[in-house]
Amino acid sequence: MLIAITAIAVLATLFGLLLGYSALRFHIEGDPLADQIDAVLPQTQCGQCGFPGCRPYAEAVARDEAEINRCVPGGEALVLTLADLLGKDPLPLEAGEEKPKALAVIDEKECIGCTLCIQACPVDAIVGAAKQMHTVIAGECTGCELCLAPCPVECIHMVPIAEDSRSWKWPYPAPPADTELRPSTA
Amino acid sequence: MAGIILSSPHTIRPNRVDWLMLQVILALIPGIFALIWYFGWGVAINLVLASLFAVLVEAAALKLRGRPPLTTLRDLSALVTAMLFAIAVPPTLPWWLTLMGMVFAIGVTKQLYGGLGYNPFNPAMAGYVFLLVSYPLAMTNWLPPHMLAEHSLGFLDSARLIFTGSPPHELGWDAISMATPLDEMRTQLAQNRMIEEIRASQLWGDFGGRGWEWVGNWFLLGGLFLLWRRVISWHIPVSMLLGLLLIAGFFWSLDPQTHPFPAFHVFSGGTILGAFFIATDPVTSCTTRKGQIIFGASIGVLIFVIRTWGGYPDAVAFAVLLMNIAAPTIDYYTQPRVFGHGKGSE
């Protein structure tokens, strides 16, 4: 009896020491998780997740204060990536359907040169100056739609990106026959 | 923009799952006839019962999962499971045990995991082992082959045995049942008899028990048919039989009086059935070639080990299930060298 108690106690002590040592030896500084999450976010800085930019959302997800399905431009692919990264279950998108990617286009005839959209753009994708016409650099526009609201003459419109045969993707094949009746999740 | 996109190849694709399963069923038929010939109608009744129960259980499971039942039933995999199960169990098995076996095999081992292609364990063997462990007595009530039997059971007697559990009037269980050769060999060896002595009895044929060994041959015929039709490849059967023969031969050479001749192992019990029909189940075995050889050889070795030193007389089911667990790991470590990678290219 005594031997059994002693043996268990010794084992417990040994393993406890081992765990404690490992915790100290392999401790990581900083918050690499937020960095990893930020690295996979689409960086549109649109705020549609409810946070003022991608980095704050990444930090909130790392602290487990936000769900992984709130990013609209990231779409389903991002939900799956985050689910994989964090070991969580994928969730359907909070926003519902994925919106097709679009670019902002300024109607030059209507623009009054007020620079409000330039200040609103989080990636400086609009060139122009006070009283000069503004225009969007299509290659840098992320489609975040933050410039639409400030424009006083509502001259900015979102134009969906036309599919090009070079960027066309083969569609995901239809699911096997025996999964017919079940609606697809994620 | 195109409608539904059909991907290449745009050809006739001759291979089909139900065709594969049908060929397996065809290959089983010679062995089944041999079993019925030697051991009576109980085998046939069990086959019919097991097939019926398997189809019903699968249909019920599919309905519960919200899947279309006909599409899956049409691939005939439930039938194959049922037939293998019915061949493995004694011809005296009560009907409700067959039902339980099928519920466990199809419902739990196969459908709970996601249906065909998703089960990690061989369903027929899982059902068999489930019953063996839970109802050892019922699962070891074997009949002797007809030429050795004092009282053979007719069709009605067999049916009554299976459905009511009681042997015919005037006969008790002892009168109609007999141990299998493997069981017999095991008990005798445990009593420290010599092999020569044991084999002197009338029960023994050339290699295994009289009658029993011939059943193996008919299954071998079926297995060769499958090889010829390329339904299975030679790697698993050959490696399994070789593995068994080599280790049995090694121990036999050490002491021929306490270890039976290696061919005994091959022609007794479910070895040949296991080599060609059970271990080669594609869903639960390895997929890479090297992996298949390791898989098969390990099953052979395990069969010998369990039969000689383990707790049950026949070991095929246990050996197969144990290796089913290891199959994914073996696959992972035996991946072939991809064209253009590693040695062979710069």
Place this chain on the structure above:
Amino acid sequence: MQEPQTTGIQRRLWTFHGGIHVPDEKALSTGRPVARAPLPSLLTIPLRQHIGEPARPIVRVGDWVLKGQKIAEPEGWVSTPIHASSSGTVVAIEDRPIPHPSGLVATCVVIRTNGLDEWAKLPKPLDNYRELDPALVRERIRWAGIVGLGGAAFPTSIKLDPGPHLPVRTLIVNGAECEPYISCDDMLMREHAGDIIQGASILMHLLHTSECLIGIEDNKPAAIEAMSLAVAESDIKEATRVCTIPTLYPSGGEKQLIRILTGDEVPTSVIPAQIGILCQNVATLAAVAQAVLEGKPLISRYVTMSGRGLRAPRNFEVLIGTPIGDLIRAAGGLAGDVRNLVLGGPMMGFTLDSDQVPITKAANCVLALSEEEAPDPGPALACIRCGKCAEVCPANLLPQQMYWYARSKDLEKVQDYNLFDCIECGCCAQVCPSHIPLVQYYRYAKTESWAREREKRAADRARARHEAKEARLARLEQERKDKLERKKEALSKKPAAGKAGGKPGGTEATEDPKKAAIEAARKRAAAKKAALAEQGIGPRNVQGLTPSQQRQVDAAENRRQAPEAATTKGTGED
């Protein structure tokens, strides 16, 4: 005349893993000789028929062009020019449907032919190419718009310039044509073996290669004989061997053919030139010979029209830009129930929704497949892990594992299983008992991976720009703060001075730096005014006023006088 070298010791051949035997169906289209396709009324020539950037058009709508005239210049290094396939008028340069699995459109030059088929003035033949700088010969090949005609459509002039650090010791001529139904290379070898060998000779000279191996599958005995004869009569007969290889799909894949003929495996993600080998299709070589020795650009090619859905399947010599519908009519029209119209072979080709798309440089075959040739494979069943797919994969991959991960959209894992080594040959899908569309999963995984990479690069750029903007705003904010700090310090050091206008309390200057600055400015302006007034110069902006402006000025003056009078009367109010 020397005897052809069909007999003699066959060179040693190697094998590759997997591969399948498929019924080759070549007899359908080889029964009739090659015909010239009738001149179409409209030629639709896409500006991008090659790997790389689309060419830039140098003609305008309404221009009259001649056959062989260059109508588009290459854009950048990886690009190739486009020529008019026949004489006529350019009626449009706009988006038109192109042969692509997506069914999308691309910019095309549309020419209405005038039926005369008049040639433009062609550059002179380079008969003396052996004495010329190789760069000039490559320039001619580039001018001619030659791309890989086996289907890859990579600009040939670039392929022929691997660089001095990658010497090419073996030229492999791909006459295998392993896909069922396709026989255009077969017919070309039978009828123009001389051109092909000429092309090989040119390439061998350009690249200083010492050996040429011609691989032809053994189901083409006439082609083997024709090529052997041509080799025997050529100037490279010592260095060239015609090798008959066993018919097995996909022996015609570049890497597979290299393995069969030389035993070498091209390492992954690397061009064959890395191991000293260059592989060219027979049609490309024939085009090279025509460009160098006759000055003709690439404006036509052999196309196989086959399948039991056509009444008279055969091969045609087709002008680039010919609508496929015209070719179907030339092949006797559609017969009976046609289930699919396929561009390419049955194993790797894609279906076309409409026959109003043009033949491009890369289009080698159009199939009209009947219901019995290409039945509906039915819905895909569950994978039974039989492993047949891995047995037949020529790249020795594990299609089963790739399928599982592609199905769960785990693209990283699919790439771990070497997704990009897959040549999309279709052997795995052909043997799958569950009829799973494996190739489509891999194509989906590849295009999705590329799309994600593009998005990731765009996201990284956006992140960098956003961080730069934040940094800029922070910097401006910091500068403003610093400026205010400095001003604060500067003003606190100035001695306290009385303000002009008799305001009491010099301490006010330190307590309100802004006010002090305004005060100082006002003092300076007043001093300046006084100085100017002494010189007799008044303020400049009160001359030449209009009556309404004068009225406004007077009203402002009155307003100014009134409060001042009020303040001087009452208590001082600043």
